[in-house]
Amino acid sequence: MASFFAGRQATLRPHIKTHKCPILAHKQVAAGAVGVTCAKLSEAEVLVQAGLKDILIANQVVAGTKVERLAQLGRHARLAVAVDDPENVHELDRAAQRVGANLRVLVEVDVGMQRCGVPPGPPALKLARKVASASRLRFDGLMGYEGHAVFVGDRDLRLEAVKQAMTQLTDTAAIIRAEGLEVTTVSAGGTGTYDLTGSIPGVTEVQAGSYLLMDARYAKMRLGFRTAITCLATVISTPAQGRAILDVGCKSLTYEFGLPEVLSPPGARLTGLNEEHGYLEYAAHTGPLSIGQRVELIPSHVCTTVNLHDTFCALRGEAVEAIWPIAARGMAC
């Protein structure tokens, strides 16, 4: 990922919601990332405490004490936050004034996902002006997430969806510049669109996150990244020929994107997950599996699976080289 972005107009600002692990964020920055992206204020607090210096919270931070915390955090790092509402802009500015912070602000534009964000064009310009006129906020540019394009399987169709989404973002940037405001940042993208969005003229940074660890769903898209994360389960019961029960359930591995896949032993597959148990079936040539045997699984959705665990076991080859705290696990607010 770093080599893709080396020498390009667009830079990489990896999203840490996937790994939630400060040492991995530091390694991404050391490899060339311009800074990092996170989803929540509480994640940003963990990152600042771990020494990260340039952080985008790619979401709205609203209401009372959270805005206060954001402003306080802005005194300790180069912090940017997304907005899509004029009242929120006012609230951020007052808090920044109170604590003497400066905050960078990106206006979030809805580029077709129909989640957060103002419509492209004049509504975005209006909000950008509001930000620019605030005393302690710096209007830094635009953000738009083409989440509806990221998992489009066919690459041509995906490119088409990316172009449609990014045109709205870059056209909006042009309108704002024509009104005399500087648009430094145009931030977008995910792992499924990193190369497409990252090649669109005018996009200045890409927020891909899952590429670092990958998972079974992203692996199917053949993006060129190897899967770097697995979950080790243990066989706790062998009730019948060709069946084994594992000590992992959906408290260890999420399955909103489908069941995890079995890396080893080959010939085995998961058929279900309860809370604390996994159901494994295997072919005759695979077995018999024995109680205590390890089974290596590939998560189907890395981001939500990592969020269930407190540590990574970091391996080089077959050796565990470090235990890394997933320090921002559970930082959901």
Add this chain to the structure above:
Amino acid sequence: MASFFAGRQATLRPHIKTHKCPILAHKQVAAGAVGVTCAKLSEAEVLVQAGLKDILIANQVVAGTKVERLAQLGRHARLAVAVDDPENVHELDRAAQRVGANLRVLVEVDVGMQRCGVPPGPPALKLARKVASASRLRFDGLMGYEGHAVFVGDRDLRLEAVKQAMTQLTDTAAIIRAEGLEVTTVSAGGTGTYDLTGSIPGVTEVQAGSYLLMDARYAKMRLGFRTAITCLATVISTPAQGRAILDVGCKSLTYEFGLPEVLSPPGARLTGLNEEHGYLEYAAHTGPLSIGQRVELIPSHVCTTVNLHDTFCALRGEAVEAIWPIAARGMAC
């Protein structure tokens, strides 16, 4: 739940996998529970550290260091564990010998769920003998979980499924007793079957857990328990008439049993959850919702949702009276 079991043959051994919170386990014991149930060794370790004295690990603990940890823990509490394999019995006994512990053991019987457990009848007898002949293990009785019956919606059909399952367990107990072994414990049940299983002659304890907090799925079964847990979300964006975006996604609320329900404001409903966002739709008479407004949600699956969070805010009326650590959160091994 405590009053249902007061004066009955069967006792309550609540399953703490739902709340994972030692103070709640202590309160359950103070209200009459004979002890507690947990799913994993690491949960039992948290419970012992918190002063709980009588704990059933309702699962197999296998392989190396975990068996060693179990035996060590057995020196500090009255501990029972489930088995369904003779080699595992041998392994447990050796570990108990090494550390000078005594462990109580329940033979798990598959009563129709087709997960862990030996078949009822002679296979269970054979394993019970193996346990009874071990030097540091005490054969304490049988365990069987009628997980296939717990969510049967129709009460008559549920009772039928419970009877079929529990007959296998109590018949097996009779066979074992006829061979001269004492069967002290016959442990089964869940929240959906607590009153049915708890009324079957010969069942000595019920492992219900979810009743304490409840959730949207269990609420539909009209079991007579009020929902005691909600999740507070905040509106972070109001992109269109009748729609709002919340700051909670499936990293805060699981949805393997369906989307969470909206308690307030009335007239609103969740239509989707991304990782970090919730999509809310609401009727004209409900709105307009404003940014910063709180929305109160009822989890659809309390056990996996609680496992995403680090603390409970304990309210009496409208006042937060305590913050309780969910100390066994993430204890999945």
